[in-house]
Amino acid sequence: MTLPRTAGVTLWRQIVLNLERDILSGAFAPGEKLPTEMELADRFRVNRHTVRRAMVVLQEKDLVRVEQGRGAFVQDHLIEYSVGKRTRFSENMALQNHLPGGTLLNKDVVESEGEMAQALQLPAGRKAVRMDILREADGRPIAIASHFFPLPRFTGIDEMFVQKSSITACLTEFGVADFTRVYTRITARPPTQEEAVILRQPRTRPLLVAKSLNVDTRGLPIDYGCTRYNSDRVQIALDKA
Amino acid sequence: MTLPRTAGVTLWRQIVLNLERDILSGAFAPGEKLPTEMELADRFRVNRHTVRRAMVVLQEKDLVRVEQGRGAFVQDHLIEYSVGKRTRFSENMALQNHLPGGTLLNKDVVESEGEMAQALQLPAGRKAVRMDILREADGRPIAIASHFFPLPRFTGIDEMFVQKSSITACLTEFGVADFTRVYTRITARPPTQEEAVILRQPRTRPLLVAKSLNVDTRGLPIDYGCTRYNSDRVQIALDKA
DNA sequence: CACCATTTGTTCGTATGTATA
């Protein structure tokens, strides 16, 4: 394909429009790898730099994402993770027609310490159950959630989760009929190697990190959590509904 | 300093406790560079691996952040950027005793297109004013905000911002007595080279990206924005107040 | 642009102590 070099539109802009059309029309499917920059340069009969200039624009438009050494990929549809007073993982996924999943990666009893102790108002010396859960949607990993439940109140919740595989269901068993989100604080950082492997994402893509506290109906803290989302598949939504 | 190798505490854990104490006591100030891994290894008379192991733990505790090729730094206090129905930059900073600042980086008139057009409900062919603003707190850059105001309603708002340097004040002049946040969607991605330079951050540290829509009291969309926060200095807070 | 020193990141291999069956 040879692009007209006479019209009032620069070559790189024509390439942008061309690829934009192909992506939006579905000729390149979401998640699919685009041809390499050299292949595109050959196809449009231009220099590779001209293609690169177009790719920068496509990235700004969130239509593609480029990974050094791997290639350019059509941006996947992002799962919207809604955060509000009543945030429940399963409900959240169901609302968007995603099949929720959860695997217990790790469980442990830890000393009260640092942020976790402060959030749960745990005095020094008291302990908490830590559970690391891999969150999945449609069979694909989307987040690693570390939850801390204060002891002795929630003794055995880890064993129970293996059975029920739902935190909400477990809490109900412990007499927590309802709970609400007190706060959520969101940051971003690169993943550790382990996190990248578990979430099946390149180390160059950041994590969205949400730290949150849930309390029961009496206002007692019951669950401090730190959830690390794959930022290629998830966006956090705050709708004022 | 030689660490006891006989006690019931492993070497790397002793190093964690040692550095933790020095950071919390202020012996290493926030933002300061720690000694290199080799220097710490010499100081504690251990192998570099043993120091690295301790650093992993300190990172998990959010006490330090490590940058390849540069070193390890004591984690700075994070500015909390609160997001809610009534989100105003200046108020937000003032509440936390930060001195707010804003510089107009760039202004432009753009065709309605993509997400922006959809959010502002702008038909094809209509235009909008785009303003890129560098947000600062205490003189340090914390975010780049791109705002889109629909035309013709807000003709000249860019000129006005140069005078007033406050979006809220400009909107008041245009008869917008009050406005509210309809939604905020948060993602994360690596910065472009330009963004990294402007925000004075390494390219290895991610941006927090918040896309948001504001409407006036009649529910008409007036401002679509895409704000890119330096994730080393800012965390987004959602308090249920 | 290339080149270099500094610093962190990764991967081999090796040795040792400490539980546990």
Place this chain on the structure above:
DNA sequence: GTATACATACGAACAAATGGT
């Protein structure tokens, strides 16, 4: 006691990112 498994600790080399010349 012995065998096995696992975590701890050290050593050397190389890769990758950064910053300066």
